[in-house]
Amino acid sequence: xxxxxxxxxxxxxxxxxxxxxxxxxxxxxxxxxxxxxxxxxxxxxxxxxxxxxxxxxxxxxxxxxxxxxxxxxxxxxxxxxxxxxxxxxxxxxxxxxxxxxxxxxxxxxxxxxxxxxxxxxxxxxxxxxxxxxxxxxxxxxxxxxxxxxxxxxxxxxxxxxxxxxxxxxxxxxxxxxxxxxxxxxxxxxxxxxxxxxxxxxxxxxxxxxxxxxxxxxxxxxxxxxxxxxxxxxxxxxxxxxxxxxxxxxxxxxxxxxxxxxxxxxxxxxxxxxxxxxxxxxxxxxxxxxxxxxxxxxxxxxxxxxxxxxxxxxxxxxxxxxxxxxxxxx
Numbered sequence: 001x002x003x004x005x006x007x008x009x010x011x012x013x014x015x016x017x018x019x020x021x022x023x024x025x026x027x028x029x030x031x032x033x034x035x036x037x038x039x040x041x042x043x044x045x046x047x048x049x050x051x052x053x054x055x056x057x058x059x060x061x062x063x064x065x066x067x068x069x070x071x072x073x074x075x076x077x078x079x080x081x082x083x084x085x086x087x088x089x090x091x092x093x094x095x096x097x098x099x100x101x102x103x104x105x106x107x108x109x110x111x112x113x114x115x116x117x118x119x120x121x122x123x124x125x126x127x128x129x130x131x132x133x134x135x136x137x138x139x140x141x142x143x144x145x146x147x148x149x150x151x152x153x154x155x156x157x158x159x160x161x162x163x164x165x166x167x168x169x170x171x172x173x174x175x176x177x178x179x180x181x182x183x184x185x186x187x188x189x190x191x192x193x194x195x196x197x198x199x200x201x202x203x204x205x206x207x208x209x210x211x212x213x214x215x216x217x218x219x220x221x222x223x224x225x226x227x228x229x230x231x232x233x234x235x236x237x238x239x240x241x242x243x244x245x246x247x248x249x250x251x252x253x254x255x256x257x258x259x260x261x262x263x264x265x266x267x268x269x270x271x272x273x274x275x276x277x278x279x280x281x282x283x284x285x286x287x288x289x290x291x292x293x294x295x296x297x298x299x300x301x302x303x304x305x306x307x308x309x310x311x312x313x314x315x316x317x318x319x320x321x322x323x324x325x326x327x328x329x
Contacts, residue, residue: 019058020116020282021306021319027051027098027114028284029302029329032295035287036108043105044068047098047114047286048076052083055094060084062118065126066095066226079129079260091121095229101200104287111200111289117233119279125229125269128256131247132225134201137218138208139239148243148268152186152220159218160192167191173204173216180221187220202283203291205231209238214290222247232274233281237309238316244269278312293320302329 030050034043048068055062062083068076077083077096094116099105101112117124135148137159145162146155152172160167170192174180187194195216197204201223207216228244235242248257248265257265267273284306285292296303306319323329 017308017317018319020118020280021284021308021321023051023054023058024114024116024282024284024306025304025321025323026054026329027116028286028304028306029295029323031099031105031112031114031286032297035105035112035294038106040102040106044099044102045076051096051098051114051116052077055083056085058084059089060118061089061091062094063092063121064096065093065124066117066229067129068096068098068226079126093119093121093124095124095226095233097202097226097230099286100202100227100230101286104199108287109198110287111197111203111291112286112294113200113203113283113289113292114286115202115230115281115283117230117275117279117281119233119275120277123276123279124233125274126260127225127229127246127262128253128260130225130253130256131222132228133222133245133247134205134228134231134242135218135220135244136205136208136231136235136242137240138211141241143241146218146241146243148245152183153190155218155220156187156190156192160190163217168193170217171195171211171215172218172220173197173207174219174221175199175201175204175223177221183220200289202227202231202234203289205242206234206238206283206291209235209240229274230281232269232271233279233311234283234309236271236275236279237281237311237314239314240271242271242274244274275311278310280308280310282306282308300324300326302326 027047030046064081104112176196207214287294293305302323308317
């Protein structure tokens with residue numbers, strides 16, 4: 001009988017469903033055991049260990065291109081780390097944030113999640129773990145309706161015009177940081193509302209994809225580059241626009257960026273520049289939030305809620321799981 005060759009995309013599709021959800025579920029449960037204990041590093045490490053363990057079981061030849069740090073910062077899931085089971089498998093890029101919102105988890109505040117994105121080798125932007133300037137809106141708008149280099153007030157007015165509503169009907173989500181004082185002032189000057197978050201800008205960007213449900217129309221401000229690539233993966237799956245630029249403002253950062261193959265240090269990235277081709281994004285709630293319910297611990301069961309998105313099909317799957325084999329966690 002002739003052998004049958006399974007295309008790589010078919011293999012990736014199978015991995016990117018239940019198996020990928022299982023990876024973020026394990027990380028979320030591990031972190032959730034330390035909710036509210038003020039232990040940011042311990043909860044992050046617990047999520048990293050669980051995610052690394054589960055990634056090691058997948059039949060992939062994976063490379064972490066967006067991670068918790070770079071090679072000298074192990075034992076976190078560092079940039080350049082190889083993951084996957086022995087014996088080969090499809091070559092894939094992996095972006096991870098095992099616990100987005102370490103402070104949220106430590107204080108048992110809403111919005112902490114475990115996140116992961118996978119794509120074909122070479123599909124994800126290889127960015128150093130530095131800051132990134134970001135602007136994002138949901139689907140349904142003409143290209144160029146907002147611009148990373150335009151003032152916040154101008155972007156609000158242009159978005160309101162494109163949406164066909166007064167600026168007072170627009171809400172912008174911004175990380176609550178002193179560096180965003182001018183952005184916040186510009187949004188409010190335009191007449192729009194500001195929704196401030198203390199952490200979690202992956203979820204913040206994703207909120208723009210469903211403004212009717214989340215109440216968030218636009219995301220603005222500076223956050224981590226790893227979170228930016230993860231958020232771009234999610235928006236590639238759900239639709240929307242995003243522009244970013246790496247903040248490379250020291251010689252050390254310029255050297256790191258150059259080593260990772262970034263030649264234009266002022267480049268303005270679109271979603272297609274950060275995430276090429278097919279990708280899948282998964283996130284599991286650690287604490288309750290507007291996007292996902294947090295982990296629930298019962299007497300003989302653990303409950304999780306996960307979202308898995310795929311760009312090539314535009315599919316968004318919501319997975320509410322009951323885990324009864326507690327020894328697996």
